[in-house]
Amino acid sequence: MSEPATNGRDFDRGGDDGAVLEVSALSYEYPGGFALKDVSLRVAAGEILVLLGPNGAGKTTLFSLITRLYDTRQGSVAVLGHELRHEPGQALAAMGVVFQQPTLDLDLSVMQNLLYHAALHGMAPSVARQRAGDELARLDMAERSGEKVRRLNGGHRRRVEIARALLHRPRMLLLDEPTVGLDVPTRQAIVAHVHALAREDGIAVLWATHLIDEVAEDDSVVVLHQGTIRAAGSSESVIAAAGGGDLLDAFSRLTNGNGS
Amino acid sequence: MSPLHYYRCLAGIVAREALRFLHQRERFIAALVRPLVWLLIFGAGFRSVLGVSIIPPYETYIVYEIYIVPGLIGMIQLFNGMQSSLSMVYDREMGSMRTLLISPLPRWYLLVCKLLAGVAVSILQVYAFLMICLLFGVELPLMGLAYILPLLICSGLMLGALGMLLSSWIKQLENFAGIMNFVIFPMFFLSSALYPLWRMEESSELLYWICAVNPFTHAVEMLRFALYQQFNWQMAGLTLLALVVFFGGAVWAYDPTRGMLSRRPGGPAG
Incomplete structure (x- = not known):
């Protein structure tokens, strides 16, 4: 992978080799055949x-x-540096995830969804409420915190999911x-x-x-x-590997x- | 992960279930109407037909309505367990199950939290039902209403664990009707909830044995004795055994390395 753009800031670079995520030779097979074969990648901080x-x-x-x-x-x-198989708790605690399929509870409010996620990550309710407010404000969603998710449009729901994924500071x-x-x-x-x-x-x-x-x-x-x-x-190297163009x-x- | 983390996770899951329950008032009403129909209509109708002789824990002749109360308590918890199963299938289809499963805490603990949340809801329903029973003049020992509480947790956990295990098999919400036909009704009718086992034995030896090994019978009998402040070790032990088996199966089924969730053909898109 290319050198990460960190805007000159000094971030904790992750594992021993600087990787936050390291996927090595991953394969997965469904009953119908291979879905992934020998996939390796790494992502650094920033x-x-x-x-x-x-x-x-x-x-x-x-x-x-x-x-x-x-x-x-x-x-x-x-x-x-935490192997998902052996230390799943530590590995999952460092991740924030937005799935392709929406995962918010439609019958709960925006804030209730965020507080539920915070509880799963062991955050104190007062801290969770504060951070939820901050994350929603960053995404211009602070005024919608009391609304039921069912009433939000697709874009706003996505923003809530991103705010939720960031709540525990992954x-x-x-x-x-x-x-x-x-x-x-x-x-x-x-x-x-x-x-x-x-x-x-x-x-x-x-x-x-x-x-x-x-x-x-x-x-x-x-x-x-x-x-x-x-x-x-990098984009350039991928383009070059494919023989040019955009x-x-x-x-x-x-x-x-x-x-x- | 600290003990506080575990506690907050449990509190969060229970709070979410409570909120969902409050938003579904009709669910609460349905949970009460079902046993009340049995108690007030079927009970009145069958009172003169079905005589109940003196069998433990009863020390004298009782009216039929009193006999079926423990069975109806079990019915509330059975339906609640299956409702939780339906809720887990719904969560899986809607995607919100993923939020739970990617939490950093061990998966078995997350499932325990889900179970406890469901049991808390079922206990609220049971006590609401018992209060209505008292209002309608069904004579229940008041001390028994307190004595029964820890055993309600045990029976609720067992039936909830069964629902959880079933939820790992149900691929779509539409299949839930099958659960109604093949799990809830046989479990309820092939038990001691509505008639004593000796009566069943008089009719059919085979049905008697099916009723006798049905975990729902064990839970109902455990509760029946508990209502009269008696602890039935045998029934409690068998209920606990069923809980261990069902919960073990559910943990296995939801384990990403071994369970059924990872072996579904097709897999996700994308």
Whole structure:
């Protein structure tokens, strides 16, 4: 991966080799065949690694393995040096996750959803309430905290999910296609917010998407297709590996036309 | 993870279940109407048909309504356990189950918290039902209402664990009707909830044995004795055994390395 953009700030660089997330030779098999084969990647503090892949590439399976919803004995996942298999608590405590599928409780208010998440992470209610207010304010959602989630539109729900993922101050943010189904301004706002988090707070970000326009110039890129990594590195190196053009061309060639 | 973390997690999960319960008032009413229909309508109808001889823990002849109260308490907890099962399937389909499962605490503990939250709700329903029973003149020993509390936790946990185990098998909400037909009704009717086992034995030896090994029978009999401040070791032990088996199965099923959740064909999109 390329050197992370940290805006000159001195962040805790994560594990012994600086990686916040280290995925090594990970494979996963469903009854119908391999969903992931020998996938390795690492993300450092302040780095945004964009996991590009068409639908069915294995992105969500990878997220399920990193968050221990699934488990495999083939390969390993470590967060801040904590092996997910042996120290799941420490590894999961360092992660904030926004899944592709919405996971908010529609019948609870925004604040109640956030406090529930905070309780699962062992935060004191007073601290949780304070941080929830801060995170919602950062996302211009402070005035909606008392509203039931059911009443919010898709973009606002996504913002709440991002606020929730950040509530326990994770070192690693996992975003699985967080902008799917959102309008362009909302998508742009979310992309900008996540880049600011990486730049200003040093959060390591793994962002799965199939939307090329969400890749910023200094993001690292991994192209995943049919469960295997087809190219990895900076945008320039991925483009070069695919034989030139722009990132969209490269993505399309690397995924045999499925990524266009 | 500190003990405080564990406590806050439990408090958070119980608070969430309580909030959801408060938002679903019709669920509370339905939970009460079901046993009350049995008590006030079926009970009145069957009173003259079904005589109950003196069997422990009763020391004298009792009316049928008194006999079926422990069974109806069990019914409330059985339905609540299945409601929790439905709720877990719903959470899984809606995605909110993931929020729970990626919490840093051990998964078995998270499942215990879910169980305890469900039991807390069921106990509220049981005591509301018992108060209504007293209002309608059903004679229940008042001290027994306090004595029964810890055993209600035990029976609630057992039936909740069964629901949790079943929830790992149910792939879609639509399949819940099958649970009603194949789990709730046989468990309830093939038990000592509505008629003493000796009566069943007179009718069919086979049905008697099915009733005798049904964990719901053990829970109901445990509660029946507890209402009269008697501790039935055998029934309590069997209820506890069923709890261990069902909960062990649920932990296995929700374990990402071994359970059924990880072996579903197809897997997630993306």
